[in-house]
Amino acid sequence: MPKNDCYYSDDESSRSCENKKKNDSCKTTSCKYEKKPRDEKNVKKCRDGKDGKNGLDGKDGKDGENGKDGKCGRDGKDGRDGKDGENGKDGEDGRDGRDGKDGKDGKDGEDGSNGEDGRDGRNGKDGRDGKDGEDGQDGRDGKDGEDGQDGCDGEDGRDGKDGEDGCDGKDGCDGRDGKDGCSGPRGHTGPRGCPGETGCSGPKGDTGSHGCPGPKGDTGCLGHTGATGPKGDTGCPGHTGATGPKGDTGSPGDKGDTGESGPKGDTGATGPKGDAGITGAKGDAGATGPKGDTGESGSKGDTGATGQKGDKGDTGETGPKGDKGDTGAAGPTGPSFTPNFADFYGLMSGKPGEVNDNPDDIEPGESIHFPNPATNPYGTIQRLSGTSPTEFLLPANSVFEITFQVTIQNTGELVVVLNGIEQLMTIVGKSGGGQVVGMSIVSTPDGVSSVLSINNPSSATSGGLKVDAATGALTEPLSCHLIIKQIK
Numbered sequence: 001m002p003k004n005d006c007y008y009s010d011d012e013s014s015r016s017c018e019n020k021k022k023n024d025s026c027k028t029t030s031c032k033y034e035k036k037p038r039d040e041k042n043v044k045k046c047r048d049g050k051d052g053k054n055g056l057d058g059k060d061g062k063d064g065e066n067g068k069d070g071k072c073g074r075d076g077k078d079g080r081d082g083k084d085g086e087n088g089k090d091g092e093d094g095r096d097g098r099d100g101k102d103g104k105d106g107k108d109g110e111d112g113s114n115g116e117d118g119r120d121g122r123n124g125k126d127g128r129d130g131k132d133g134e135d136g137q138d139g140r141d142g143k144d145g146e147d148g149q150d151g152c153d154g155e156d157g158r159d160g161k162d163g164e165d166g167c168d169g170k171d172g173c174d175g176r177d178g179k180d181g182c183s184g185p186r187g188h189t190g191p192r193g194c195p196g197e198t199g200c201s202g203p204k205g206d207t208g209s210h211g212c213p214g215p216k217g218d219t220g221c222l223g224h225t226g227a228t229g230p231k232g233d234t235g236c237p238g239h240t241g242a243t244g245p246k247g248d249t250g251s252p253g254d255k256g257d258t259g260e261s262g263p264k265g266d267t268g269a270t271g272p273k274g275d276a277g278i279t280g281a282k283g284d285a286g287a288t289g290p291k292g293d294t295g296e297s298g299s300k301g302d303t304g305a306t307g308q309k310g311d312k313g314d315t316g317e318t319g320p321k322g323d324k325g326d327t328g329a330a331g332p333t334g335p336s337f338t339p340n341f342a343d344f345y346g347l348m349s350g351k352p353g354e355v356n357d358n359p360d361d362i363e364p365g366e367s368i369h370f371p372n373p374a375t376n377p378y379g380t381i382q383r384l385s386g387t388s389p390t391e392f393l394l395p396a397n398s399v400f401e402i403t404f405q406v407t408i409q410n411t412g413e414l415v416v417v418l419n420g421i422e423q424l425m426t427i428v429g430k431s432g433g434g435q436v437v438g439m440s441i442v443s444t445p446d447g448v449s450s451v452l453s454i455n456n457p458s459s460a461t462s463g464g465l466k467v468d469a470a471t472g473a474l475t476e477p478l479s480c481h482l483i484i485k486q487i488k
Contacts, residue, residue: 068273080285086292340379340486344370344392348478350471357389358480361464367391367453368406368414368467370482381484384451392484393449399488402426402440404454406480409433412465417455418442427457433468441487454482 346357346369357369367390376382384391394400402416413429414436415422428438444450456465470478 074282077282077285080288083288337488338379340381340395342376342378342381342392342484344376344383344482344484345372346370346389346480347372348467348469348480349476350469355477356469358467359469361466362456363464364456364460364462365458366464367417367455368404368480368482370454370480379486381486391451391453392482394444394452394484395486396444396449397446398486399441399443401485401487402442402452403438403483403485404481405435405437406454407435407468407478409466409468412436413457413460414438414454414465415457416440416442417453418444419450422455422457452484 347355348358349356357371362368369389371389374383374387380395382393383389384393404414404416406414408430410433411429411431412433413427415424416426416438417423423440423442426438426440426442428436430436438454442452467480468478470476
């Protein structure tokens, strides 16, 4: 196959190629880099190497299996590009000029003025950037692997051995007896002699020839069917006669015995495997470009005069996030607080003999009963006098969250009562009956503990509020709850 002689130029977007083919021979890829002055761009001239020679065809083998083709050699890897030369280091800033010497004290006079500060040295010039390293040379293309030789033909298998002779067939049956010859003419009857004495029985004589058959007699009566005789032996096959007209399909004959199988012939030898192709050589790695030269340090400048104050510069970019500061000192310890809460409840069943903590109507100004538990296990909120089912003691100078839930049968309202005063902002109710839920925040005054209860408002209509109980399909008692949480 032809390869390209190519010319690449960095300052031209063009590529000129010349195809060449010469006796399938290869020339190794070569690359040249021309180093131009800084005002010119680098020029790269490369020629691709020609393809490697095709491997010779293997000789035709004998008929056995063809050997596998050798694998193509892998292309050599491209050489890595040379690393860019490092930028030259910035020249160091010139040192600050020395402070002027203090003026000498005047004789018995005023102190001499302080000398002016020396001018700041000029900043040294930035070092030049290091030159870019040259690109590494492209690795050479690996040579094409040679074609593997065709495998030799396998040898023909040997002929199988002759099968053993079959067993002799059974003897054929005896042929049928020939027909009896015709009887001779009957002689004249001689005179009857006197009976002689009975002689000894002589030996049985040979059976005489059968006489000629007489004329066919009349058909006698049909006799009884005799017993079926035994099957006779099969006769020997006769010579094949001329093909007659197609007769009726006869009964299928008995299947003959299967002859013994002859021995299996030997398997032919397998042909030799073809040689594997040669793996192409790995391309050379490109050379690493040289490191750029470090720029020269600028010379120290003279101390310049102090210039006028410049205009305010543009706001600089936001700097990187600073390191995490040290952990601040611990704050003062807050006031201690011990959780304090309670859940008082009642149970109502409408079945006779079962519990009902609110069986009577709650008249205006009267309280709902929450008799359980007898003692609050969760804090200092307890029952008035230790036994009251309707009134509860709250610590002084505190704030509480009050939640209550009661199911009623008729239209009515409920209100939180603190120290005998109805808290009007806590009233909740239900028209036609149902579940009544109230939630509020109350605070207790300084001094002694306060008393809290959940009441039917004193302004309610007479007749009372009926707390609902479980009946009918409701098999378990209904509950009512009063939950008190101290939050401050």
